[in-house]
Amino acid sequence: MKKWVSASLSLAMFFGLATGISSAQAKTPAFVSVVMDGEKIWFPDAQAFVDENSRTLVPVRFVAEKMNAKVGWEAETMTVPIERGDQRILLTIGESTAMVNGKEETFDTKAIISGGRTFVPLRFVSEVLGATVKWDDAASTALISTREGAEAKYDQWGRLIRTIDLPKNxxxxxxxxxxxxxxxxxxxxxxxxxxxxxxxxxxxxxxxxxxxxxxxxxxxxxxxxxxxxxxxxxxxxxxxxxxxxxxxxxxxxxxxxxxxxxxxxxxxxxxxxxxxxxxxxxxxxxxxxxxxxxxxxxxxxxxxxxxxxxxxxxxxxxxxxxxxxxxxxxxxxxxxxxxxxxxxxxxxxxxxxxxxxxxxxxxxxxxxxx
Missing domain, CATH: 3.10.450 (Nuclear Transport Factor 2; Chain: A,)
Structure with a gap:
């Protein structure tokens, strides 16, 4: 039976991007910043990082809370179902393939479990769910966009600038x-x-x-x-x-x-x-x-x-x-x-x-x- 889990649970998922990180950096990877629609995602515990395939990994709370998707866990088959609207993704731990709307697709890393959390590849999941993803290599930042913001102003790191409720200084x-x-x-x-x-x-x-x-x-x-x-x-x-x-x-x-x-x-x-x-x-x-x-x-x-x-x-x-x-x-x-x-x-x-x-x-x- 499929079990849907809330974002408050410890299940975490991560999404991959090419980064070109060196092997020396990968030894103790610094976490990767994630900016979605101009706002940085502040992860509460597990942080985005780069795997051995030079893919960036980020937490499931992001999918459930920021992309409004349902995230589940099927212990018997070690699979992670993700649904939003008419999009369906089924990822299997240890596999570099996934079922997308009933069809098998391949990506270039693997879904894994580490530290009691589940990690899966981002560009793959994000784009299936309708987002566009860019990578700022110099800033080690994933820039994810789910909507047009023609009227908004952003800084050079893709961050949304506000003009109301400003600090005293x-x-x-x-x-x-x-x-x-x-x-x-x-x-x-x-x-x-x-x-x-x-x-x-x-x-x-x-x-x-x-x-x-x-x-x-x-x-x-x-x-x-x-x-x-x-x-x-x-x-x-x-x-x-x-x-x-x-x-x-x-x-x-x-x-x-x-x-x-x-x-x-x-x-x-x-x-x-x-x-x-x-x-x-x-x-x-x-x-x-x-x-x-x-x-x-x-x-x-x-x-x-x-x-x-x-x-x-x-x-x-x-x-x-x-x-x-x-x-x-x-x-x-x-x-x-x-x-x-x-x-x-x-x-x-x-x-x-x-x-x-x-x-x-x-x-x-x-x-x-x-």
């Missing part, structure tokens, strides 16, 4: 996005130079600094996503010094001394039996120059600690709040400013990396996820 930004709440815009700025002429808000940076162009910003955002994919995901049962090397590779390397501290944290993860998962989603239109040579990218984050012995140094972070009693198995979410810098002079546009002093908790807002 709207002038600080080049534009205001439809899918970003005012509390993220109105969050205080990090510690800054006392001379206001030294510091710059995002609107000033984009209008006056030549390095602030999409090709450079995409590189910075890619590094931040890759950094977050390592930084906020650790398991004492599997972690080793390769984790430290990977984290260090995305940071400004003034010298090699920080690597030994990261390796000490790896040892602490094993000793303290830390298991955590999370993601960092940087917003390219929200960057702040503190006047001291650092750029802070406002980012959304989500994190969950599944295991630990002591609530100490759960993250590699010198500002870790030991006065906060994190509950195990609970998702926390919020906004933070991640510090980027460079040790390159002149044309530094492609060189920004995560600063050694970057912290999730230095300038942040956080709450339990609803």
């Amino acid at each position: 709207a002038k600080d930004y080049p534009y205001i996005l439809a899918d970003v709440p005012n509390e993220m815009y109105e969050m205080k700025y990090p510690h800054s130079h006392p001379d206001p002429t030294e510091r710059k808000v995002s609107s000033e940076l984009y209008s006056t600094i030549p390095e602030f162009k999409k090709e450079n910003v995409d590189i910075w955002m890619s590094r931040l996503k890759a950094f977050g994919a390592v930084w906020l995901n650790a398991d004492y049962q599997t972690i080793d010094y390769n984790w430290a090397d990977e984290l260090f590779a995305n940071k400004v390397q003034l010298n090699g001394s920080e690597l030994k501290y990261i390796k000490r944290y790896v040892d602490w993860v094993k000793e303290n039996h830390i298991q955590m998962e999370g993601y960092l989603d940087p917003e390219p239109s929200m960057i702040y120059d503190d006047g001291f040579g650092g750029y802070h990218v406002r980012s959304k984050f989500r994190i969950k600690f599944d295991a630990f012995t002591n609530n100490e140094r759960l993250i590699y972070d010198t500002w870790f709040p030991n006065d906060v009693a994190f509950e195990k198995g609970v998702w926390y979410e919020g906004y933070t400013d991640i510090y980027l810098s460079t040790n390159v002079g002149g044309n530094w546009g492609r060189t920004l990396k995560v600063d050694p002093q970057a912290s999730l908790f230095r300038n942040y807002l956080m709450k339990k996820a609803g």
Whole structure:
């Protein structure tokens, strides 16, 4: 018997796009952004990522909530039925073929189960359901369109711009996005130079600094996503010094001394039996120059600690709040400013990396996820 499941259940599905990701990136894939009709999809737990076939994978809540499709699960046959209107898709776990309106079609990856969730290919499912899909390779973003928006205005990352209910400090930004709440815009700025002429808000940076162009910003955002994919995901049962090397590779390397501290944290993860998962989603239109040579990218984050012995140094972070009693198995979410810098002079546009002093908790807002 076919069982339809609601989007609130743990079944998750993912859709594939060609990305051209390198094998080094695929080792610890950063999650992929998904923008639908100009609004970014904020996934609550499992994130979009790239599989071994260089296909991007995204969660089932997207199909049920955003594409208004019915999503089911047939345990006996290990199949996932999807229906919307007169369109019918039947995907089988482990198979690269699907039944579409009773006819067999082939795609170039496989539906799988991982971490208790079901993953299936996107362009295939999205286009069958009537959407068009584009891929912004530089920004690692799937752009999905289900309707025409001739009157709407979008930014260079395909995001819908709003002109009503603006935040109090709207002038600080080049534009205001439809899918970003005012509390993220109105969050205080990090510690800054006392001379206001030294510091710059995002609107000033984009209008006056030549390095602030999409090709450079995409590189910075890619590094931040890759950094977050390592930084906020650790398991004492599997972690080793390769984790430290990977984290260090995305940071400004003034010298090699920080690597030994990261390796000490790896040892602490094993000793303290830390298991955590999370993601960092940087917003390219929200960057702040503190006047001291650092750029802070406002980012959304989500994190969950599944295991630990002591609530100490759960993250590699010198500002870790030991006065906060994190509950195990609970998702926390919020906004933070991640510090980027460079040790390159002149044309530094492609060189920004995560600063050694970057912290999730230095300038942040956080709450339990609803």
